[in-house]
Amino acid sequence: MGSYQESLYNDQPLHTKTSIRLLSLCQEDTKTGLSDNADSLIQLNLQVVDLDRNPPSFQALSYTWGSPFLDEEMAREYDHESNPRYVILNGWKVEIRRNLFEFIQLWASSPRFIYHSPCEASLPAEHPGDNVDPLGSSRELDPRPVMYLWVDALCINQDDLMERKEQVTLMSRIYTKATMVLVWLGIEDKSVEDAVQFVSELKTQSYGEAMNRSDTTRAANDWWLNRTWFT
Structure with a gap:
């Protein structure tokens, strides 16, 4: 992914054997100005939670890193070197593979994916004290509850072999703990x-x-x- 990884993941260290990182969409609808075409890039937050310490509701993604299609011509279009895609992750411009990028585009634009938890969605507006960030922030939440997402490619430091090994051992717990497992078969x-x-x-x-x-x-x-x- 690039030299940004050391700073990005060191800023979000996994302190315990049951810690994981979760993605969420930035609430602000702003332009980053970092795209080659000056387009707006999807902005994501990365935060650490502990599976054993009352983590917020989250979804987990199951998908293929490469092309989701067997057709060779289609597969070539998903080659990440010739067709790079980018998101903003904690302020860093991060390259991701096209198949994951297409999912994140859909996830970012589909409330049925992002704001799924019926318990959080039913919090009454007259009790503002209940509308607190599940990760501990004191700020009031957007009326639409934030939904967190676990994706291996972004939530694990792929350059850290020890971290990868430890996180792989947690994957069964991650998928079990998730409120929903989203299976992405491609567009x-x-x-x-x-x-x-x-x-x-x-x-x-x-x-x-x-x-x-x-x-x-x-x-x-x-x-x-x-x-x-x-x-």
């Missing part, structure tokens, strides 16, 4: 529709039975569905 196309149908059929059929159906075989060949931990 919608026919293969994504097939994959969703395939997963739906697993409610009533075994994996082998679903695989035997020709119209769902393509979906089962999707990168995400072929992950060892899923099958």
Whole structure:
């Protein structure tokens, strides 16, 4: 990702074996001026919480780092070196892969993803003392509760091998603790529709039975569905 990592992640150290970092969207709708095209970049906050110390509600993302598509031509379009994408993370311009960038674009624009927790959303306005930041800030919250997100590529310092190893051991707890696991199969196309149908059929059929159906075989060949931990 670049030389920014040491400063970025040192400013958000993981003090305990059960600490993780969570992403949230910046509340201010401002332009960064750091894009090559002078476009507005999505701004994200990175904050540390402890899974054993009443963390805020958060969602976790399951996705593929590379291209979500088997088609070679489409896969080349997702090559991060020739098609870099950027977000602002705690004030730093950070390069991320296209598939993750496309998810974050959708996540940033879809209230059903960001403001999902019915408990937080139901806090009465006449009790302002209840509207406090779940991470401990005394400021009043936006009327729409903030939703936090765990994404391995940004919440883990990928340049720190020891941290990566320790965070991988926590992943089962992270996904279990999350209020929702968001499965990102890529921008919608026919293969994504097939994959969703395939997963739906697993409610009533075994994996082998679903695989035997020709119209769902393509979906089962999707990168995400072929992950060892899923099958």
